[in-house]
Amino acid sequence: MSHTGKEGEWMKRITKIDKVEPLIPKKLRVAAYCRVSTGSDEQLASLEAQKSHYESFIKANPEWEFAGVYYDEGITGTKKEKRTQLLRLISDCEAHKVDFIVVKSISRFARNTTDCLELVRKLTDLGVFIYFEKENINTQSMESELMLSILSSLAESESVSISENSKWGVKRRFQNGTFKISYPPYGYDYVDGGMEINPEQAEIVKYIFAQVLSGIGTHQIADELNARKVPTKKGGKWTASTIRGMIYNEKYVGDVIFQKTYTDEHFSRHTNYGEKDQYLMQCHHEPIISREDFEAAGAVLNQRRLEKGITKGSGKYLNRYPFSGKIVCSECGGKFKWRIHSKNGGKYVAWCCGKHIDDVTACSMKFIRNADVEKAFVTMMNKLVYGRRFVLRPLLERLREMDRSDSFSMIQELELKMEKNAEQRQILTGLMAKGYLEPALFNKENNELLQEAAELELQKNGLSHSVNGEMVKTGEVEALLKFAEKGEMLTAFDGELFGRFVEQIIVYSRTEVGFQMKCGLTLRERM
Structure with missing residues (x-):
């Protein structure tokens, strides 16, 4: 209703309401992933059966839309990098072509804890969840990753056991000549x-x-x-x-x-x-x-x-130069290879990007002279000797000031909790064996303790890794500072010194490289 402007008079207004179409819920796009570990006829037949099963299983659900079956055959499952179809599935998830994934079991999806949790986290961040049939786990409804971590660990142990048994069988065939x-x-x-x-x-x-x-x-x-x-x-x-x-x-x-x-x-x-x-x-x-x-x-x-003068053994076949295998292209990530160049009747060693050698359109990085890299290293080390008080000493002091005592005490506290957890599980097992506990109650309490143990283990490993990493970095800085404090300037390239302190060389251009030191510093130097 609206007011007409005259006191006491009102006019009725009627507005037509358009028809509201009922919302049709969007179907969930569901894909399946399956894998067989060898290329034998029996395993390939198993793969065909899995593909047929999952297509029927997905299409039977009216709320699901079949998004395909992704499968890898004749490939080991111990590393995800070698499974092209799994990587394609993840790529399709990133492109929002898949909403949900069905897998037979964790061991078919990943054979080690790190890969499994990494993939689950990545897919969860994309809003894509996984249902593991054998374990009856839906990552969408899980309250935490702890149980998945435990199950993944079991899958990893199973993989190691299978691998060891396989190695034993292979060794026997080596010995009797039937391999x-x-x-x-x-x-x-x-x-x-x-x-x-x-x-x-x-x-x-x-x-x-x-x-x-x-x-x-x-x-x-x-x-x-x-x-x-x-x-x-x-x-x-x-x-x-x-x-x-x-x-x-x-x-x-x-x-x-x-x-x-x-x-x-x-x-x-x-x-x-x-x-x-x-x-x-x-x-x-x-x-x-x-x-x-x-x-x-x-x-x-x-x-x-x-x-x-070539040394044959571990590492590269050509090992005459300290830079072998250590020079990396900043443009394409390829490794540099050595070449003999000629100029004005003379010869010199140069380093060229491997990708540029194979295809100049794949990488535009030009070659660099071996002598120029050696000079750049000498200059960089002399700068460290000269400016050790301004670069190395402050870095070392910062590393030493990081109070790791808290981390050590936290690790000790976690170890005490882990011991207590193990004792509680042992008591539970004893009570169950004597018939004092119902199986259902035992399973409930034991699973909670297992989850707690897994979480404590993860926390301890994380802290230990952090502490060890910082200790290694501190040790490298101490060694570099000890060299610099001698105050002796380099007059020529020293291959042993390069190998001791430099992890790799990054080539930014023909006139600039970066020396990535083992202590974590990357020092740029012009040539």
């Missing part, structure tokens, strides 16, 4: 559980050995094969290191050395330099190269290596 090489080197194919010569590739292998025996360098051989467009085993480009690896590969004479590499407790692979037993099996398969040519070619490379 099958599923991915043979260039020149061979895997046929019916054995290695058979690939005639076309075998001719290339013979050509490579013949070239080495005639004195041709490995770089020149690689360039020649690339110019002829000869494909490698994986279809990539030939490199000098690939050629060297073939010359030293005993499989070309029909032998096999088992366990050249091994997997550590963190599921990372390493070259075996004697940490694990190795097993040699002779006459394992048909050879491509005679033993005489094989030994002669290896001797040629060894002689050339000795003449050039």
